[in-house]
Structures are given as structure tokens and as C-alpha cells.
Amino acid sequence: MNLYYENLYENIIKESFEKYDVLNVISGYASASFVNLVLNDFPNKEINLYIGMAQQGISKEDHYKFCEICKQYPNVNIYYQTEDVPTHIKALEFTNNNNEYKKLYIGSANFSETGFMKHREVMTAVNDSLEVKLREQYKISTSCTNPTILKHINLIDQNHFESGLELLNKNKNKRRKIDKCIEEFNKKNNIHFNKHNNGSLEYLSLPIIIKDTHYDETSIYQYKSQNFVFHSHLQRKKMVDYFKRNHVFTIKTFINKKTSVELKGTFGKELYFYDFDFYDLVKDVINKPRDQVLTNDDLKEFGYNSFYFKKINDKEFLMTLHNNNEI
Structure with a gap:
């Protein structure tokens, strides 16, 4: 042949x-x-x-x-x-x-x-x-x-084709920039993805969106009037043990945004971001229009489906993105 x-x-x-x-x-x-x-x-x-x-x-x-x-x-x-x-x-x-x-x-x-x-x-x-x-x-x-x-x-129309290609290239370029940004952030802060780290006192991985069929995972709360990361009872103990409840701490993200955060709610299931709209931030990162609901398919296409936190101390944390298949 x-x-x-x-x-x-x-x-x-x-x-x-x-x-x-x-x-x-x-x-x-x-x-x-x-x-x-x-x-x-x-x-x-x-x-x-x-x-x-x-x-x-x-x-x-x-x-x-x-x-x-x-x-x-x-x-x-x-x-x-x-x-x-x-x-x-x-x-x-x-x-x-x-x-x-x-x-x-x-x-x-x-x-x-x-x-x-x-x-x-x-x-x-x-x-x-x-x-x-x-x-x-x-x-x-x-x-x-x-x-x-x-x-x-x-x-x-050919002009439509060309503008579509420009948009596609723009999105590809943005993805490469984000990949580079995450890579440099992880390297600078000595963040390692390891299944033995996940759930330890130093590292915690949490899915960005609740799975469609099992309400046992983390999600960005999908209502504009609220700005917190929500999770179920099955994840609550991890969150409470890791972040501790009822005190304000700081999270620095992979795009070097800092925010004051607090774990709140009756069962400690709500991670509030005070200084910016976290819901819109994630959409902006993956080129999702702000007036549309974020889905697992969006994240699958983008290549990142989870948050990955690293604890510096009880008042300081780092947050990057990763694909949960990596750990």
C-alpha cells in the first residue's frame, strides 16, 4: 500500500x-x-x-x-x-x-x-x-x-466565510493565550496535578458545573442575582474542611485577579466571591455570551472542567483551571 x-x-x-x-x-x-x-x-x-x-x-x-x-x-x-x-x-x-x-x-x-x-x-x-x-x-x-x-x-457570502474564519482564529488564539497563562501560573506557584493531592489539606479539585444526571458536584450558581459557587452535601465536607466556614479569605486566580471569598450558607455549600462576578468571568474566559447558560458541553469543548485550589494558608488560596482527567 x-x-x-x-x-x-x-x-x-x-x-x-x-x-x-x-x-x-x-x-x-x-x-x-x-x-x-x-x-x-x-x-x-x-x-x-x-x-x-x-x-x-x-x-x-x-x-x-x-x-x-x-x-x-x-x-x-x-x-x-x-x-x-x-x-x-x-x-x-x-x-x-x-x-x-x-x-x-x-x-x-x-x-x-x-x-x-x-x-x-x-x-x-x-x-x-x-x-x-x-x-x-x-x-x-x-x-x-x-x-x-x-x-x-x-x-x-464569501465575506461571511472570512469573518467566520477570523472569529475561529481569534478563539483559537485566545485559547492558546489562556493555556499559556494557566501553564505559567501553575509553574510560578508550583501547582501540581496529582490524584494523591486532590482532597488533601493543600489541594482541592472541584467540578465547575453540576453533572446533568447526578446532583453531587460543584456548580457555578447560574443566576445573575447570586455570585457564589454552589455544591451538594456530598462535597460539603470537603469544602468545609478545606476552606473553613464563616471567615473571609483571599483567592488569587490564574488571570491574577484577586477576590475576597467566604464559605457561607446553612450547610456551608456556598462559596461567595465578593469582588467580581465569577459567573461572568468563567463565561468570558471560554468565549460564552453572558446571557447564555454555561453547560458541560461548553467546558468539554474548551478543555477545562474543574477548579483546582492550592492553599497557601487559611487566609490565602490560589485557583487555576484543569481537566479532571488530569488527576
């Missing part, structure tokens, strides 16, 4: 079209400019392209170019998947008109310039047939030139 990491266009498309007349493609995404590139080199070949992630939207520019391509080249058919679960397969099957000889490639590259020419991708030739998958894909797809296609597919 040969693996292809470089020169995918030359090694797969150009080389295969010297031997075969038909190319059937299933690809999560595709670009009209890449289809045009292939057709400029091989204008007489037949291409059947199925775009499996089309239900997420097709750029307006690509859509109209796809339609133009199909009109200009009678041997080219471009389909958008309009039903069922989105398809993220990347597979290219070369064959002859008699369907007698075939060559199948699968891997990570979408049918686009970024997939075949810019990104680091891998493809491999396999001894198999795409025939069954092609029939399945045909049944759940619609031609891009179908008069009703825009009832099934949203066209997205």
Missing part, C-alpha cells in the same frame, strides 16, 4: 487520468476553482462530484461557478448532499467508461486546492470499490443545477 503525502495532484489526478476516463469523487468539501483546474488539464474527462457537507452551506461564488461548469462541460456532474447525516468521506475512484478497471484513493484531502496543493494531507490507493457508496450518495444528493436546489442548501 502506497501512501501519498506530497504532489497529490500530480501523483493521483494527473497520473490516473492518463489511464482512466472517469473520475467519481465523494468529498466533504470542494472548490469550483479546483474543478476548473482539473478540467483545464483534462477537458474531455467525465467527473461526478458529490459534496457531502453541503448542508452546512456552499459559498455563493462556488455555487454559481459549479453551475457554470456543469453547463460548459456536459460530462461533469456536481451534486450537493441534501438529506441524511453529513458525509465527510474523501474518496476518488478512477474508472473507464466500461467500468471494467478501477483505481480507488482514500485519505484526508478534500477535492480542493487546499486539499491537494496547500495543506499537509495523506492519500492512499486501496484495492476496493466505491460503487456501493456512490449509489448511496446519489440517492441523498441533488444536482447543483436543479431548479429547487436553493430550497435545500444555504448560500453563504
Whole structure:
């Protein structure tokens, strides 16, 4: 089995079209400019392209170019998947008109310039047939030139794509900055994640949000009129033993914010933050709008689901974030 990491266009498309007349493609995404590139080199070949992630939207520019391509080249058919679960397969099957000889490639590259020419991708030739998958894909797809296609597919302006990418990159950059901030804070303060430390007199790990099915964990209290970390009776003893009740102490967070804190409530289940809105702080850290409820899915995506406290003395504590799988 040969693996292809470089020169995918030359090694797969150009080389295969010297031997075969038909190319059937299933690809999560595709670009009209890449289809045009292939057709400029091989204008007489037949291409059947199925775009499996089309239900997420097709750029307006690509859509109209796809339609133009199909009109200009009678041997080219471009389909958008309009039903069922989105398809993220990347597979290219070369064959002859008699369907007698075939060559199948699968891997990570979408049918686009970024997939075949810019990104680091891998493809491999396999001894198999795409025939069954092609029939399945045909049944759940619609031609891009179908008069009703825009009832099934949203066209997205390219500027919207670019702003979305900018936002994604911004969020990724913020995540990297937060990771770095936490890493430096932990290193500077000699904070170590260790299952033997958890629940000791020096360290305490508490989940940020109550699990959906078991009310036995900590949570940021999700009401704007209140600003405390709440937990159940099963966690109460840990909190009381660790923080002590009815006295004010200081917590320094991983973003170097300090706040006065007090463990209060009838059963000692409420950890009050006096100097800033802790609820909004966590949302700001993970890019969650303040008017929305924080969920476990948010934290899972962000990569941190727990507080981790280190006691300096009875009046001073440090607080960082971590994933509870680390301890």
C-alpha cells in the first residue's frame, strides 16, 4: 500500500487520468476553482462530484461557478448532499467508461486546492470499490443545477466565510493565550496535578458545573442575582474542611485577579466571591455570551472542567483551571 503525502495532484489526478476516463469523487468539501483546474488539464474527462457537507452551506461564488461548469462541460456532474447525516468521506475512484478497471484513493484531502496543493494531507490507493457508496450518495444528493436546489442548501457570502474564519482564529488564539497563562501560573506557584493531592489539606479539585444526571458536584450558581459557587452535601465536607466556614479569605486566580471569598450558607455549600462576578468571568474566559447558560458541553469543548485550589494558608488560596482527567 502506497501512501501519498506530497504532489497529490500530480501523483493521483494527473497520473490516473492518463489511464482512466472517469473520475467519481465523494468529498466533504470542494472548490469550483479546483474543478476548473482539473478540467483545464483534462477537458474531455467525465467527473461526478458529490459534496457531502453541503448542508452546512456552499459559498455563493462556488455555487454559481459549479453551475457554470456543469453547463460548459456536459460530462461533469456536481451534486450537493441534501438529506441524511453529513458525509465527510474523501474518496476518488478512477474508472473507464466500461467500468471494467478501477483505481480507488482514500485519505484526508478534500477535492480542493487546499486539499491537494496547500495543506499537509495523506492519500492512499486501496484495492476496493466505491460503487456501493456512490449509489448511496446519489440517492441523498441533488444536482447543483436543479431548479429547487436553493430550497435545500444555504448560500453563504464569501465575506461571511472570512469573518467566520477570523472569529475561529481569534478563539483559537485566545485559547492558546489562556493555556499559556494557566501553564505559567501553575509553574510560578508550583501547582501540581496529582490524584494523591486532590482532597488533601493543600489541594482541592472541584467540578465547575453540576453533572446533568447526578446532583453531587460543584456548580457555578447560574443566576445573575447570586455570585457564589454552589455544591451538594456530598462535597460539603470537603469544602468545609478545606476552606473553613464563616471567615473571609483571599483567592488569587490564574488571570491574577484577586477576590475576597467566604464559605457561607446553612450547610456551608456556598462559596461567595465578593469582588467580581465569577459567573461572568468563567463565561468570558471560554468565549460564552453572558446571557447564555454555561453547560458541560461548553467546558468539554474548551478543555477545562474543574477548579483546582492550592492553599497557601487559611487566609490565602490560589485557583487555576484543569481537566479532571488530569488527576
